[in-house]
Amino acid sequence: MATGSPLLVDCEDVAWFRDQPEAARGAAAALGRRIGLGDQRTAELTLAVTELATNMTKHAVDGSLLLRVLRNQEVAGVEVLAVDSGPGMADVPAALRDGMSTTGTLGIGLGAVRRLADTFDIHSQPGTGTVQLARFWPHPAHPTVAGEPVVGGITRPISGEQVCGDAWAARTDTGGQAAPADSDPGARPVQSGTPPHSWSALTGGRLPSERARTDPDHTPPLARAGTLSRSVPVQAAIPGPGQGLLVMSCDGLGHGPMAAVAAQAAVQAFRTGSARTPEQAMEHIHRALRGTRGAAVAVARLEPDGRLLFCGVGNITAALVTTTTRSTLVSYPGIVGHQMRQLRTYEHRLPPHGILVMHSDGLSERWKAADLNGLLHHAPAVIAAGLLRHAGTRRDDASAVVAKAAW
Template identity: 70%
Template sequence: MREPLVLDCEDVAWFRDQPDGARGAAAALGRRIGLGEQRTAQLVLAIAELASNITKHAADGSLLLRVLRTRESAGVEVIVVDSGPGMADVPAALRDGVSSVGTLGVGLGAVQRLADQFDIHSMPGLGTVQFARFWPHPLDPRLTGEVAVGGITRPIGGEDTCGDSWAARIDPGEQNAQAPAEDAAPARETPAAPGWAAMTGARPGEYAHRTGTRPSDRTEYALGHRRSQLVRGAAAGPGDGILVMSCDGLGHGPMAALASQAAVKAFRSSTAHTPEQVMEAVHRALRGTRGAAVAVARLEVDGRVLFCGIGNISASVVSASSRSNLLSHPGIVGHQMRQLRTYEHRLPAGGALVMHSDGLSERWTPGDLAALLHHPPALIAAGLLRQAGTRRDDASVVVAKGAR
């Protein structure tokens, strides 16, 4: 099986009604990361076309520039989000010579040809989301596959820095590791909180009756239409898994961003295998900062999802017809974590794990994502930000399709 493609991502800047600023920033970014003169010129041309389309066609359109990295290479991705009017026939809009405003109409077709990867989703009355990726040439064939995890961040209105972040990495799992991770604290047998079932309405499931497992090892909780199992001493399964983190630094602005950046650094440098162990490493790294809400998930090749969350990160396993919420616990990572609990869920075929900060409303439904689920995770995240994001707080969304 081909190893899932996971990229490090750095959101650089958002642009609204600033086509000249976007072009200039793209040129500087291409030079800074070593994209090459010709490839940088092609990037700038694509940015000019996309920014022009926002001005001519879009309502409340924004363009995001970001850096994508692997160990060997760096590229630039541009994401465009708008709230209307949308396109009734996307394939027609991609054909050269098609225009709704009497211009030459080569914009989107040109961008698609120039980019190494391009995707678009549009619905009349709702708007359009699209992305284009530009890598140095000759293109590394390993970069042509679908990226397994994608996310997006946006600062609160009036700020340039965002206190939210996300990150992902491939992990070989405990059974593949040569030695125990130094920063991976032993799994703790945390006593059950008194009255937890009564407070949450959770009911013990039938798992223990069927398997003979002690209730202290696994307990099932009703979340949405499916069951989520509380797992004591959860261990990573065999084979590669994908670890994903969502972080919301407390407050907003530079101090929140410092906490969030510290969490990303700890996550990427950690060799821990399970969400609980990663959370312990992030907790240590955030001491001395204002702290954060953090959620960590591990997705495995068989569809198993392990999840551990502290604070107000919303997490859901979503299919085209269902949304099952995953349980986080109160606390502030870096300051106070009374209990760490790991929950096990299943990722449905064709579904996705979605985690987002409270910069997005929770009033979205599976139907809002149904038409997006066959697109890459970055496009799903951008579509959800358009659908549910607010400008009253920093916002972030991360979407994972798993290691399968």
């Protein structure tokens, strides 16, 4: 791995569009103006969005387009993700050549979209579909956004809702000394590395509507899907000497505005906290979610030396994936913010050229490494969108986040 800090940007999901090219065009124009993208850059963003949205409407199956804001401390930009389920492109380089515009669009073609965008990534497979990503930053582009973020994710609300109760976030560990997890006078002691005596001891009761997360008689799906990763439970999760990368996946119970409140409280606690380990982050999030519905949460820490520390509570699926293998990470039942009697951290190794995937139960956990065929060398956000397309359902909020090694 190369040395240095991994590139990260925060995402603010704005809107999904299906078969609405004019609405997507208007939203892109308004979004560019709102974040100060500049008149010319906003016009270029709008042109590209119109091409992508119209192309999907005319030729794709089950196509959706996502507009969202990307931010760091210095600058804000717009990311466009176009996702469909077919028919796919047999010859992507040919589709990107000038003159290959789609019938009835503005005629600029995908090649022009690629030139207009600061970043353009596309994955297409005949019979499966296409994922396209385009990013637009103010010009001249700020040096802090050069390169590809090492973490990317996607969220989608349940059909009929405007807000999503799922969320994800990532941050680097500055290396400062974190306050102990029990420094809050209201915090309960946590026994690390101690297996639960029973599922019911963790859940403190059963919520029928949340059986997959809390039923003491329900075998966690993580124990059934894929191959369990060879992991080492650690009594004290000690961060390495380098700068670590912390990644969180959160699923607020249920869906709608109240689930979104819980998810955003988790994101705020995670981003602003001083936790260095997954367990410390989980305790901070647990305190922040008191008074909310609660959530399923998983937190991972990736080290420059390839170690990965993982702690999960509730029904978040997490796996280490290569082109041929999927190794599932273990979470324990519970509801962060309500019942979280035990925490246990596991240590893993991120495989060479592998990725970390975490997703909510708005995606089926029964996908395989082969289902990500051809995606792993693409941007993390493209991988997450491809997984959502393959395994996502419309019956619940859905989210997926992907992290790659970056050092």
